[in-house]
Amino acid sequence: MSTVAAFKLVLLSLIAMIALQLLAKRLRFPPAAALLIGGAAMAFVPGLPPVTLDPALVLIVFLPPLLMDGAYFSVWAEFKRNLGGILLLAIGAVGFTTLVVGVVVHAIAPGLPWGACFALGAVVSPPDAVAAKAVLERVALPQRLMVLLEGESLLNDAAGLVLFRFAVAAALTGTFSIQHAVASFAILAVGGVAVGVAIGFLVVKLLRYLDDGYLIITASVLSAWISYIVGDMLDVSSVIATVSCGMMLGWYQHEIFSAAVRTRGVAFWQVVIFLMEALVFILIGLSLRSVVMRLGGLGDALIAFAPAVGAVLAAVVLSRFVWVFGVESLQSLVCKLLRRADGTPDWRAATVTSWAGMRGVVTLAVALSLPDAMPGRDLILVSAFAVILVTVLGQGTTIGALIRWVQPTGAGQHESHYLSEPRAWARLEAAQLAAIQPLVHGADGSVIHPRLLEQYSYRARITAAHQDESAFPADARAAHYDVVLAAVAAGRVELLRMHRSGEIGDDLLTILEHDLDLQEIAAQHGRG
Numbered sequence: 001m002s003t004v005a006a007f008k009l010v011l012l013s014l015i016a017m018i019a020l021q022l023l024a025k026r027l028r029f030p031p032a033a034a035l036l037i038g039g040a041a042m043a044f045v046p047g048l049p050p051v052t053l054d055p056a057l058v059l060i061v062f063l064p065p066l067l068m069d070g071a072y073f074s075v076w077a078e079f080k081r082n083l084g085g086i087l088l089l090a091i092g093a094v095g096f097t098t099l100v101v102g103v104v105v106h107a108i109a110p111g112l113p114w115g116a117c118f119a120l121g122a123v124v125s126p127p128d129a130v131a132a133k134a135v136l137e138r139v140a141l142p143q144r145l146m147v148l149l150e151g152e153s154l155l156n157d158a159a160g161l162v163l164f165r166f167a168v169a170a171a172l173t174g175t176f177s178i179q180h181a182v183a184s185f186a187i188l189a190v191g192g193v194a195v196g197v198a199i200g201f202l203v204v205k206l207l208r209y210l211d212d213g214y215l216i217i218t219a220s221v222l223s224a225w226i227s228y229i230v231g232d233m234l235d236v237s238s239v240i241a242t243v244s245c246g247m248m249l250g251w252y253q254h255e256i257f258s259a260a261v262r263t264r265g266v267a268f269w270q271v272v273i274f275l276m277e278a279l280v281f282i283l284i285g286l287s288l289r290s291v292v293m294r295l296g297g298l299g300d301a302l303i304a305f306a307p308a309v310g311a312v313l314a315a316v317v318l319s320r321f322v323w324v325f326g327v328e329s330l331q332s333l334v335c336k337l338l339r340r341a342d343g344t345p346d347w348r349a350a351t352v353t354s355w356a357g358m359r360g361v362v363t364l365a366v367a368l369s370l371p372d373a374m375p376g377r378d379l380i381l382v383s384a385f386a387v388i389l390v391t392v393l394g395q396g397t398t399i400g401a402l403i404r405w406v407q408p409t410g411a412g413q414h415e416s417h418y419l420s421e422p423r424a425w426a427r428l429e430a431a432q433l434a435a436i437q438p439l440v441h442g443a444d445g446s447v448i449h450p451r452l453l454e455q456y457s458y459r460a461r462i463t464a465a466h467q468d469e470s471a472f473p474a475d476a477r478a479a480h481y482d483v484v485l486a487a488v489a490a491g492r493v494e495l496l497r498m499h500r501s502g503e504i505g506d507d508l509l510t511i512l513e514h515d516l517d518l519q520e521i522a523a524q525h526g527r528g
Contacts, residue, residue: 005049010279013286016042017278030396032281032358036389039285050293051286055369060228062280062361063157064242068224069273070154071246072253078147079247086151089353093152093323094159097125098167100319101312108308109376115171116376122167123367123380124316124387126160127153128360142408145349149356157362158239162188164366171375191236196244199227204248207256216257217265220249221272263521280361284388287364305382312383313390321354348408355402358391359384426460426467433460484523491516 016038024034042048079086101121106114141149166181203223210216223245231241257265328350367384370377433456440449447453495516499509 009049009051009286013039013042013279013282014275017275017282020282021278030392030400031278032360033393033396035278035281036285036392039282040288040389041285042282043286043289050290051283052290053283053287053365053368055365055367058283058361058365058368060225062276063239064224064228065221065272065276066280067154067157067228067239067242068246068249069269070150071243072250074150074154074247074250075147076247076251078143079151082144082147082151085148086155088327089148089152089324090155091159092327093320094125094156095163096323097316097319098122098160098163100322101125101315102167104311104315105308105379108311109379112376112379113171115167115169116374116380119164119167119171119370119374120312120376120380120383122160122164123363123384124312124359125163126156126359126362127357127391128157128362141352141403142349145352145408149353154243155240158189158192158237159185160362161239161366162237168370168374172371172373188235188237189240191234192231192238192240193244195231195234195236196227196241196246197248199223199230199241200245200248203245204252204256213258213261213264216261217268220265221269223249281392284361284364287368288385305379308379309383309386313386316387316391317357320357324350324354346408348406351406352399352403352408355395355399358396359388360392363388422463422469423467426463429456429460429463432456481523485520488516488520488523 017035020034020038021031023029024031027034043051098118098121101124102114102118105117105120106112109117162181162185166184200223203219203226206219207216210219224242227245228238228242231238253262325347328346363384367381370380374380436449436452436456440447440453442448492513495504495509495512498504499506504512
């Protein structure tokens with residue numbers, strides 16, 4: 001495919017993305033599943049050239065910004081508090097799934113080397129950050145459960161990629177050392193953290209010296225690829241390097257970004273991530289054609305690999321249930337032995353966690369990167385694609401219904417160790433009132449800014465009156481901000497009338513419109 005044809009295909013995919021997103025919204029279907037189905041349908045459109053993905057290019061283009069996005073918005077305190085549970089999923093569950101799938105595949109195809117069997121297990125074992133984010137952001141979960149699943153999706157790719165590397169080496173050379181594998185993983189992980197923190201520190205220092213908003217946003221975005229590439233060049237975990245860098249930027253962004261830069265940067269970043277997530281799933285669907293053609297057609301592929309692929313799918317899904325419920329039961333037993341209060345197994349959270357195992361871009365890219373000499377390469381490719389299809393279409397489309405059915409404990413509830421929103425607002429408004437009180441009075445004690453004093457005093461009184469409630473009264477809050485929004489809308493009408501009649505120019509229009517934009521954003525946020 002020529003570069004011009006590739007560009008046209010990307011444009012066609014973006015157009016299809018818009019249509020599929022609208023269709024998914026109308027049908028209340030997960031967008032990731034709709035995009036995957038749409039891409040697969042596009043793959044067999046007559047006249048459309050087959051799509052052959054370069055796995056290294058796919059990983060380096062899509063994975064760093066998507067990892068950075070998840071890490072940047074991670075809550076560090078919650079991540080640290082739940083690190084043990086995250087590692088049990090990101091490393092333990094991945095390793096266990098790899099082991100189970102490898103054993104099952106070897107039982108189905110005993111002629112296949114153990115290394116190839118475990119390579120297949122490593123390919124399909126890590127749930128994908130892109131797929132998880134695309135699904136989880138549309139469901140309501142308790143905060144701890146959301147932190148566990150999002151944290152797992154950020155770190156498990158590193159575990160899966162390391163296991164894959166050693167399994168492929170074992171399949172091609174016939175040698176494997178568990179001690180060497182564990183030591184190498186530890187070095188890769190620690191090295192990835194060191195590289196990510198170092199690059200994050202340098203980027204934070206650089207951003208403090210930049211005074212141009214566009215340069216700040218550009219440098220922040222580039223840090224995702226810089227940390228990933230540097231980690232890869234230094235032969236450490238580029239995934240962990242990117243996640244570590246993203247967490248540093250997310251921690252310091254409140255100090256180094258102005259409100260304007262943060263608003264523009266988040267808006268730009270959200271559009272970029274939206275397009276990348278959509279393209280990833282469409283490209284996965286488009287790649288189906290090349291995989292099927294390689295295997296001689298869909299019918300031949302199904303006949304040849306159906307038993308093995310079915311066994312792999314069952315092993316992938318069931319092994320996660322076994323691991324999650326096993327860990328939950330063991331933790332509960334330990335709590336009971338230590339006579340701690342939280343000794344009852346949380347089967348609701350365990351059920352949701354077990355079902356939230358969607359695979360995506362990493363699974364496909366790693367499978368496509370297999371050398372041609374790899375034993376069982378065709379089986380691995382078919383299994384990888386089948387796991388992506390089944391988990392995204394099956395688990396991704398039903399997890400919302402599952403959550404509503406099991407109703408995990410704490411969904412939508414406030415975390416007790418945090419201030420409630422009304423109490424936090426009360427403290428914020430009290431601090432603002434205290435800050436302006438000495439500034440609104442003249443030397444003789446007279447009030448020189450009565451409107452500001454009245455405004456902040458009113459806000460402090462209102463928030464103090466409601467600080468012990470679980471939430472602000474919705475009706476009063478909505479009514480207040482509805483008035484503000486009505487005033488903003490009237491202002492826009494008058495602003496456009498003045499511009500259209502030639503009473504003001506474009507420069508003043510831009511200035512006044514920006515002020516109205518900020519008022520509207522604040523009012524919409526306050527209305528909730």
